[in-house]
Amino acid sequence: MKGKKVLKEIWAQRTLYSMLLPGIICLILFSYLPLYGLLIAFQDYKISTGVFGSPWVGFEQFATLFQDHDFAIAIRNTVAINLLKLVFCFPAPILFAIMLSELRLVGIKKGVQTLSYLPHFFTWVIVAGIFGDLLATDGTVNRILGVFGIDPVQFSTEDWFFWPLMVITGTWKEGGWNAIIYIAALSNINPELYEAADIDGAGRFAKIRYITLPALMPTLRITLLLSIAGLFNAGFDQIYLFQNPLILNVAEVLDTYIYKFGLSNRMYSYATAAGLVQSLVNFAILIAANTVCKKTTGSGLY
Amino acid sequence: MKENIIVKFFVKIKNKIASAYVRWTKKNTLGERIFDVVNLILLLIVGFVSLYPFWQIVAESFNEPLDAMKGGIYFFPREFSLIAYKTVFENSQLVTSFFISVARTAAGTLVSIIVTGLLAYALSKPALRGRKFFSLLCLATMFFSGGMIPTYLVISQLGLVDNFLVFILPCAVNVWNMIVLRTFFENIPVSLEESARLDGAGWYRIFFSIVLPLSAPAIATVCLFFAVGQWSAWFDAYIYVLDADWMYPMQTILMRIINGSAISGGDIVGGGNTGGTITVTADAIKLATIVVSTVPILCVYPFVQKYFVKGMLVGSVKE
Structure with a gap:
């Protein structure tokens, strides 16, 4: 008789369920159906025959994948770019937040903060356009280099420049925006702590070292975890919009590799297999990072 | 004195x-x-x-295009000219794309806020049976995704290729924004809703006439997130619009101009040449298009940044 009661309760809540419905349908269609579509990684999928009619090939796609030299290159580039970003892009907003908090001139502080958000609102398309213009052979950067007697550099075709460019544009676009979360953490510090430190005769640097930095740690732990978890995920937009055929050996990452094989060459199964490898590794890294974080600090993401 | x-x-x-x-x-x-x-x-x-x-x-x-090619413009135009903008606004493809961008931003934001808002509201009710299950169903999508190719196949099999709805439906639910809204809804005093229910108002009535007005700041924040997302999107049109050229939003056109892949200056530059001696370079058009497509966002962002900041914090605290 319990079942009947449950049904009655559900019926009583039918209006609430009808509110859930559109959203849940969208999630099922656009988030869960694609999960089911991962099956084609184990098939030789043809659009004409669909998931049910295409032949199963087991791990054949994966075998081809791991023998492809370009796939290995894509993995190397993805990890390298993300590690560089972890070293350079990640600390930038923290540094920026601390510097801002140390600035006593309120007007300038607000102005700089507002300006630093600005690039976040440019799309990668626009950022690629802007930097393409700045770095052109006759662009501003080359003119400045010219003042020092350096010959114009064609940045877009220079192998060595692509990784730094991803770090520079990444920091430029999101640095100020990512600082928000740290700025908020700093504004939550109890001012009495600083007052007490004043009475104890602590200088500015001591206060940064012993009050400001520790206050950032909980936030920093989470953002660091999330960054590490994205190690296998280079982000499609930025890379795709900046790369060109001449520098693919440093600019091809997993996401663009999948795009090219899947949507340009229509090798659906092959590209899906590559995507599956990427998701699984990502997931494994997330779990591992979270476990390590929990063991060392006592708390993690979940 | x-x-x-x-x-x-x-x-x-x-x-x-x-x-x-x-x-x-x-x-x-x-x-x-x-x-x-x-x-x-x-x-x-x-x-x-x-x-x-x-x-x-x-x-x-804003500089005269041929003069701009000599470079050396750092802070202000040297020879002021509106020719690039004139060309952009006279080019029917670019003008159409501007309106497509406006249309998808308006329609997409409206649909998203309603679908995501209703979802968030239902999930904010502790009494809802299966609330945990449905929450998990939503949250799980933040960690797993089918990836680019399976998503592409699903969307094309749903008949959304070359269909305006492809700009709207796939992003109708955003789990992150759902969490922001739910957090806000949960903090609305229950007494207000209870008295409305005693007066015989249904859930929809309560949602639209009590909860939404009370959550104006949160709704505004999330609408802005949706609107910026819609305005900036270029990739969906890039892969899901195959034959219906007119459906390209501005960002996608811009992407192709910058990439030099589709509209090589040619057809656009031609449009600007009708004046006779006046010449417009492909570069000038690119720059003017960048500015035109950015201005709407630049006009609003200083005024709404505090909402963005709030929205971001609510979401991250809840994480």
Whole structure:
């Protein structure tokens, strides 16, 4: 008789369920159906025959994948770019937040903060356009280099420049925006702590070292975890919009590799297999990072 | 008399600055003062670097195109000209794309806020049976995704290729924004809704006439997130619009101009040449298009940034 009661309760809540419905349908269609579509990684999928009619090939796609030299290159580039970003892009907003908090001139502080958000609102398309213009052979950067007697550099075709460019544009676009979360953490510090430190005769640097930095740690732990978890995920937009055929050996990452094989060459199964490898590794890294974080600090993401 | 007031005003300001300076030198050691100065300079540089690249684009786009090719325009146009903008606004493809961008932003934001809002509201009700299950169903999508290719296949099999709905439906639910809204809804005093229910109002009535107005700040924030997402999207049209060229939003066209893949200056530049001797370069059109497609967002962002900041914090705290 319990079942009947449950049904009655559900019926009583039918209006609430009808509110859930559109959203849940969208999630099922656009988030869960694609999960089911991962099956084609184990098939030789043809659009004409669909998931049910295409032949199963087991791990054949994966075998081809791991023998492809370009796939290995894509993995190397993805990890390298993300590690560089972890070293350079990640600390930038923290540094920026601390510097801002140390600035006593309120007007300038607000102005700089507002300006630093600005690039976040440019799309990668626009950022690629802007930097393409700045770095052109006759662009501003080359003119400045010219003042020092350096010959114009064609940045877009220079192998060595692509990784730094991803770090520079990444920091430029999101640095100020990512600082928000740290700025908020700093504004939550109890001012009495600083007052007490004043009475104890602590200088500015001591206060940064012993009050400001520790206050950032909980936030920093989470953002660091999330960054590490994205190690296998280079982000499609930025890379795709900046790369060109001449520098693919440093600019091809997993996401663009999948795009090219899947949507340009229509090798659906092959590209899906590559995507599956990427998701699984990502997931494994997330779990591992979270476990390590929990063991060392006592708390993690979940 | 009047001059006297002005002089007094300046003296007052001067005294204020002087006393602030004295306080600063007294309270801080030499090392700290050096730090302050260096810090100020560095932050001013950060502010400048954030603004300048775009500023230069604006300056170049207002310059006479052939003259701009000589370079050396750093802060202001050398030979002011609106020809690039005239060309952009006379090009039917670019004008259409502008309206497509506006249309998808308006329709997409509206659909998303309703679908995501209703979902968030239902999930904010502790009494809802299966609430945990449905929440998990939503949250799980933040960690697993089918990836680019399976998603593409699903969307094309749903008949959304070359269909305007492809801009709207796949992003109708955003789990992150759902969490922001749910957090807000959960903090609305229950008593308000209860009294409305006693008066016989249904859930929809309560949602639209009580909860939504009370959550105006959160709704505004999330609408802005959706709107910026819609305005900036280029990739969906890039892969899901195959034959219906007219459906390209501005960002996608811009992407193809910058990439030099589709509209090579040619057809657009042709449009600008009708004036006779006036020439427009492909570069000038690119820059003008960048500015035109960015201006709507730039106009609103300084005023709404505090909402963005709030929305981001609610979401991250809940994580």
